[in-house]
Amino acid sequence: MRHIVIVGAGECGARAAFALREKGFDGEITLIGAEPHLPYERPPLSKEGLAGAEQPKYVAGAERYQAARITVLTDAPVARIDRSGKAVKLADGRSVTYHRLLLATGARPRTFPGAPENSERIRMLRTHADALAIRAALAPGRKLAVIGGGFIGLELAATARKLDAEVVLIEGLPRVLSRGVPEEIAAVVAEQHRREGVEIVCGARITAIEDNGASACVVVADGRCIAADLVVVGIGAVPNTELAEAAGIAVDNGIAVDRTLRTSDPDIFAAGDCCSFPLQQHGGRRVRLEAWRNAQDQGTLAAANLIGGAEHIASVPWFWSDQYELTLQIAGLADGAALTVRRDMEEGAFILFHLDGGGRLIAASGVGPGNAVARDIRLAEMLIAAGARPDPEALASPETKLKKLLAA
Amino acid sequence: MSSNWVEVCAADEIDEEDVIRFDHEGRTFAVYRSPDDEYFATDGLCTHEHIHLADGLVMDDIIECPKHNGRFNYKTGQAKGAPVCVNLRTYPVKVEAGSVFIAIS
């Protein structure tokens, strides 16, 4: 019996399961997840979902899994992969055999060394349960300290301000969004946060995070304590590679896959936040992304290859973030850019185009109100995928339609 | 079902392979001109998160949502894959005397 088992019922695992059916796979599909819910979208957890919804935003309702004959096991952490017996062993003792296995185990938040675990005042944000707990602790006048000026920390800060909580955001580096976001764009984002009343402390060296019962305390290098009702640590994520590692599958900053998403075991694939893969547009450099569309794209690609395809990863990394009325979108990876040109648009929106030494467009980063930059970032993504070398002046000029450059 | 034709704009106000937003009596629509110079209309908001589709990109017969790149065939309204799974409603369109009209029921 052909049986594809997917470990990790997140965005990527769910996408892969549906894609298997869409591509005509007729065998059994079992999707196994550690969380108590059907797969849901994480992006809303730091955005409107935190402020509003009791229920997570599901990728699909139960009836769609049923219609597609996908067996979903929730609350079912997988403890071990038995490669020789071709089976996964669940923590509750159950065993599920596979003919092909997909690991879509995602990532988990990086913990702050020495911070107390299981403290109600010191939390992280990855799951619906985390979001509910954080929201319960936020109320007008309560003080939130966000550790880390990355996307999740900044989005959480914005949402907390909407709930009228007081917010201080503490970042160790000299500016927010150091990873992957150009300084000009980070500055716009930081400025918006300051206008909305977030206190941003950059270049802070945090020596400890403590729970004193009545409040939490973020201790910075000079010994000062920044007190808060709630501390949320958002200092990045680590891929869930332990299952793979214990089974002897190659791991390299993520479960290492080739450009078809196959791991070092030919019957086992990995996709989404948990894997590292060679990025074609960057000369095959191994990267790991933590991005929602990548999880979907790789889920779809994994499905094709699990059933015998040999498709290569070709999509350009794409990411978005919403903070207040601002949306930021980034296509490609900007590191390694030799030249950056700026296109100014309406309502203060702008896009930075990043070109490499040979004039090839490798990334585009844009920020603006609403969806002001969306269309051009999408076109830039297509230019990047095509390996285009557009004229920098044309990119900078708002009069030139990017669609024209694409056709050229 | 009676429908009334509502004037949207002059036909040449929509570029080829492009879309505009059209608001009418509290409702919002997206009106398209295809690469082969035909006109179409759908509901204006994405079925995933209520985002205006007119900020999105038209490619052939596809409108791509600006927010998370959900795709629809704007000629049929059909959702073309994740994250969108609910189709868009479409509306009849006619071009008369250089103007675009849509039939709102």
Ligand SMILES: Cc1cc2nc3c(=O)[nH]c(=O)nc-3n(C[C@H](O)[C@H](O)[C@H](O)COP(=O)(O)OP(=O)(O)OC[C@H]3O[C@@H](n4cnc5c(N)ncnc54)[C@H](O)[C@@H]3O)c2cc1C
């Ligand atoms: C708060 C937040 C906001 C975000 N906002 C954005 C955004 O605005 N834009 C964007 O592009 N991306 C955003 N992301 C990132 C995006 O959500 C992730 O890239 C995406 O969820 C990755 O999907 P995945 O399926 O690979 O992993 P995950 O969503 O992490 O799913 C993996 C699942 O596997 C389960 N699992 C792990 N190990 C086991 C095991 N041994 N047995 C069983 N189950 C297991 C986990 O419990 C989890 O449910 C955000 C993420 C978070 C947390």
Ligand code: FES
């Ligand atoms: S709002 Fe349109 S795809 Fe999400």
